[in-house]
Amino acid sequence: MPPQSSGELAAGWARIRGRLREEVGEVEYRTWLRQMTLAGIEGEDAIILLPTRFLRDWVNSHYGDRLRSLWQAEYPEVRRIDIRVSASPPPEAVLAGAEERAGTERIDGRGLAEPLAPRPAETRPAPEPRSDWVVPLEARFTFDTFVVGKPNEFAHACARRVSEKPASPGFNPLFLYGGVGLGKTHLMHATAWAIRAHDPQRTVAYMSAEKFMYRFIAALRSQNTMEFKETLRAVDVLMIDDLQFLIGKDNTQEEFFHTFNALVDQGKQIIVSSDKSPSDLAGIEDRLRTRLGCGMVADIHATTYELRLSILQAKAAAAQVAVPPKVLELLANKITANVRELEGALNRLVAHANLFGRPITVDSAHEVLHDVLRAHEKRVSIEEIQKKVAEHYNIRLTDMSSARRARNVARPRQVAMYLAKQLTQRSLPEIGRRFGNRDHTTVMHAVSRVAELMEADAGFAEDVALLRKMLET
């Protein structure tokens, strides 16, 4: 019996889809079949619409026979299935699963997706990003534990602003950049926590660019890009850390570009971090770089001594450990590369003190952290030493390698050799060569003579210590 009315036909079509869904399973159905729309029955043909040629061909070859059998079981007079391409289904889409189309995507010929109209928020709650897709937020990375100073105050203010008002004009995307270990991830997590605290309904997805790529590749491999796209495009805030990872990864960049556009078009917030500014991201496609730079770009600068000291004070207080100010000053002075290393050094000191039940002192800090402190000692060259010492004793630089033996020249030369031994990794023969091809025994003698004199003469020792300090800082 042919269907009598469009209502009857819609019910029959819903049954066919329901059976197909049961047979192929939810994931496959959602990936390939959910966008099917029934245009109607023409003679012996059931006319089904799909939005792209790619989908039409796929459904035809993989599900054509099954669809025909299911149709015949429902309506024996239907003998053929005619699948056509139509980007916008006719208004009588009552015949199809219109509710299923909300927010779905279209696949282009290369298997990459473009968004259809934005998903109306009320049609379906946004799915939570799958837990294995997103990295859990670090509990201690909050605004409360982030110490603000000159180098990071602008980035911090931007992150605060975005957390209070996501996607506000001028702040989307928020692009945070700066050197390794300077707090980009901390600021992103803090923003995520604050957004969630303010509105628990908002879905915030945080992941590294690397994770984004691996998820994308896995989705491609399992032919499940629809789910990948849909999940990401349903979030309210997307955070991608260490974007520089995508340099040279053209396909993932393209996918990210589409995700980016879809989210920004829907008024969703994007936050990205990188070790370089958008304009310096060579290897990232121009159109993506342009989009990344068109919101707010905030630089986190290298730390200053003051910021390092404040961070150490805050971390020691949080750990409830008494660390003498001199020790904190030592660390802030010596460990300048980044906050991660600074934090690591403090943690080591605290762990050591706990383990042995000893108080933390400047001496114990030197002992426990000797490797770190040495690694951070300023590299000084023999030339610099010779120059500084010559200036200090008011002799000519050429006298450092001359044969002159007058005391007013020989003594400064010995001091320079002593400092070269103390402050560089050079061997005695090499130091000798740099001081006018002198023998290594001459250098050895100079080193022990200067040490003796320092013991005997406090004024001389002070002089040498001053020179050393000037060279080290």
Ligand SMILES: Nc1ncnc2c1ncn2[C@@H]1O[C@H](COP(=O)(O)OP(=O)(O)OP(=O)(O)O)[C@@H](O)[C@H]1O
């Ligand atoms: N201003 C700050 N206040 C408190 N802790 C900080 C601050 N800046 C950085 N940190 C701490 O330093 C460590 C490294 O920070 P984070 O991981 O955020 O750096 P990053 O810039 O993302 O580094 P990478 O470039 O390696 O990804 C973290 O433990 C973080 O809590």
